[in-house]
Amino acid sequence: MTPVHPAPRSTPRPTARPTTRAPRRLAAAGLSLGLLAVGVPAAAAAELPGVDEVVSSANLRQIANVPKQGPFATQTAFGTDMAFQGDLAYVGNYEGFTVYDIAEPEQPRIVSQVVCPGSQNDISVYGDLLFLSTDSSRSDSSCSSVPQAATVESSWEGVKVFDVSDPASPRYVSAVETKCGSHTHTLLPDEDSRTAYLYVSSYSPAPTLPDCAPPHDLISIVEVPLDAPEQASLAAEPVLFPDGGFAGGPHPDGTSTRRATEGCHDITVYPAKDLAAGACMGDGVIMDISDPLAPRVIDRVQDPNFAFWHSATFNDAGTKVVFTDELGGGGAATCLPTVSDEFGADAIYDITGAGDDRALERRSYFKIPRDNGTTENCVAHNGSLVPVQGKDIMVQAWYQGGISVWDFTDSSEPEEIAFWERGPLSQTELVLGGSWSAYYYNGHVYSSDIQKGLDVLTLKDPATASARSVHLDRLNVQTQPETGERGGGHGWGRDGDRGHGGHGGRGDGGRGWPRG
Template identity: 65%
Template sequence: MNPRGRRRWNRVVIVAAAALLGGTIAPAAVAQETPGVDEIVHSPNMRQLANIPKQAPFDTEQAFGTDIAFTDDHAIVGNYDGFTVYDISKPKKPRIVSQVVCPGGQNDVSVSGDLLFLSTDYARTNDSCTSEPAQASDPDSWEGIKVFDISDLSAPEYVAAVRTDCGSHTHTMVPDPSRGSVFVYVSSYSPAPELPNCQPPHDKISIVEVPVDSPEDAEVVATPVLFPDGGNPGGDNPDGTRRSATTGCHDLTAYPEKNLMAGACMGDGVLFDLSDKLNPRVLDRVQDNENFAFWHSATFNNSGTKVVFTDELGGGGLPTCNARFGPNRGADGIYDITGEGVDKALEFRSYYKIPRHQTETENCVAHNGSLIPVAGRDIMVQSWYQGGVSVWDFTDSANPKEIGYWERGPLSDTQPITGGTWSAYYYNGHVYSSDIQKGLDVLAVNDPRTAPAKSVRYDEFNAQTQPSYGRG
């Protein structure tokens, strides 16, 4: 082993040992030596089981891998150019079942039964899967939600499209069996006077109803205004970054069993009552104008008494996991839900950020994750772009701590290249990570604190539509 390799190995052991001992990994334990290009490092309680690289035609640098949804023994991974269906019945040997070419970006996905929903947030010439890029200033351009029939996962069928104002950056699926429908809550933002299909003010979400037996009849059924006062006006930060104004929502996470929804809405974090699915009621709104730049996504704990909000400082393109930005920026914000009924409120408790500094060529910031289903504890797995995958415990809201990690070294040690893990979710015993450039990774977590999760099984999983497990 050469000296440089030994320093890397020592760093892994020091940091991983701290994780296994259950303590927060102190900044002093983070050596400045970082993994080499594409070098994999991890804590002893995590390992890679498999990787399937992106396949043509999704194998270009601009064909970003995006979000993941799960149905039975399959993972469906979005890509800016379409989506890929993987058979994960053998986690050590996943295989591609089908690929659907349907450019649109971001092409975030969710599933409900035999239906798949796909978000399009880039202006296209029409709503087909053969459309071309268009100018958003063109009144005939199209953005919104696409619906596919996936009863045959080897040959998904495109069945419907619904235009929504400002497109669909992300969406959240909420079934309503009483109506025989699925509601799709569409998050979109960034209106401008010159955009005919995205006019200001845009202080709302769009709710699309998709009848299960006739998805071709999908339509927008409500556009509730969430910010009648306009929301956070935004502003400049001392370090030269900008705090986002609220002009819509980036992401919504529903917890149907609790009749709750959390909104990460650019400059605001929002807690909703979802008893009336067509009229989400705002229970509380919070802002963090000191450390949060862009409220990106949200995750409840299993008991519905906490929300983890993420701050996507720099939009996912900056190296923010470093000394310059410190431990509280580009991080998670942990909020307890206090009060009862209409008096529920969000109270800040602490920040969590991965404790390993990344290089200046690595885009790194808090991104998508999900709970690891352990009754009685709050444990989450989360993507940090080129910061890799972190498993962390926030049972004590004021003192979160990392208990495991897995990451690759930078894509380049000379120039920034957008990459890393977009989404990392726990599903039926394993962690599945969608890497922007490297494809699908399957990871194992072997830790006594997460072991009970292996007994929890789902037939379907969408991270933005949280299921419950066990007691709580």
């Protein structure tokens, strides 16, 4: 059993109203997730917010909410990831996707909803095209498909392409099947060749699955001609782990496991740096992507406290990576006094060296400094940079742990500067919910809540004030824009080219508990 050495816990700056919640008590070495069934002490539980009660720091406030509607309003129609272009937000849902007009952030409105079932409908947008991931086995690639066992060879999973030149009436264009489906995908646009490359992450192979048999140590790369998206095709299947990757093993909590590497969960590309970071179940990697069809692993690490490498975010300089650990798969209450601050947390890695000698060096962990209840799923999840020149600040979703804004400019001493959260969906049972993704876009924080729909928040803090002057034409968070050197950003393609035209993100896909 690996001993646990908890990192110092950070607290909000004076600009934020101190939380009245009970502080997290660090777990002793070896405390297990088996203790999640044990309620928090009565004194602490009394300080937890009530059902749907909103608590926040003074510098992060909600200004709008649009509830899930129509066929997306059921409890099992989970809201998922987001992408932005101009004055529009595109939000995935297990049942399809919604287009919102966010020209007035205080009054967002629904432009259209597209019913196209297939978890988790991870989403990205580029010009007139929208891309959607399907990671649940379906009878075919159409939006009228029905669930069909993955053991049936004709079953389909992969990437769908839509034309969104008319946001009020998106049009299905094409689809590409990929091995083990498409849990998430990452857009890598190349304006020189008028091509959108999609790095498809998928996992959970099994010998009984004809389209997802082991070994699965690869990613799929889908090639979409921007001027002929109906010709989208599978272009490459590069193997990232020729040795099979991390073999898996016990987790130091005593009951969980550290997942073996059988593919990747998510990849973030930084086109301006020809660099990518992959969160690949049991491994974290950085890659050279100067040849988009042949990404090359530069360095690879494991973390003894990580159960499942989930996602990655570069700082603007490309000198750090924040990796997240989705302990419990997004469906467990891990923000408890019985769970170490190094479990289900972020890990901040500096990138040292240059060229092929670059290496990942872990400096610290970050976890929200508030306790949640045993009926609240809570763990580190999707977030983005807040574009502040000279600082490394991130806004991040923690499911029912809410939204946290935190500063990792000092890699060894991260600190939270703002937070916002709702109370539990239930005080008697764990109902999957909370913020799936929380991203900063053109002056506001947008959150896709699994059950509550789209939230819009305003962040007013001296540390982040300059971010309000940064305007992006487009934001696909896993296609990281460079903002600091220009003092602005434009949703750049490769080599700094502007994106094409256009109008003014992650469930276990039918293979277990929905993993985001």
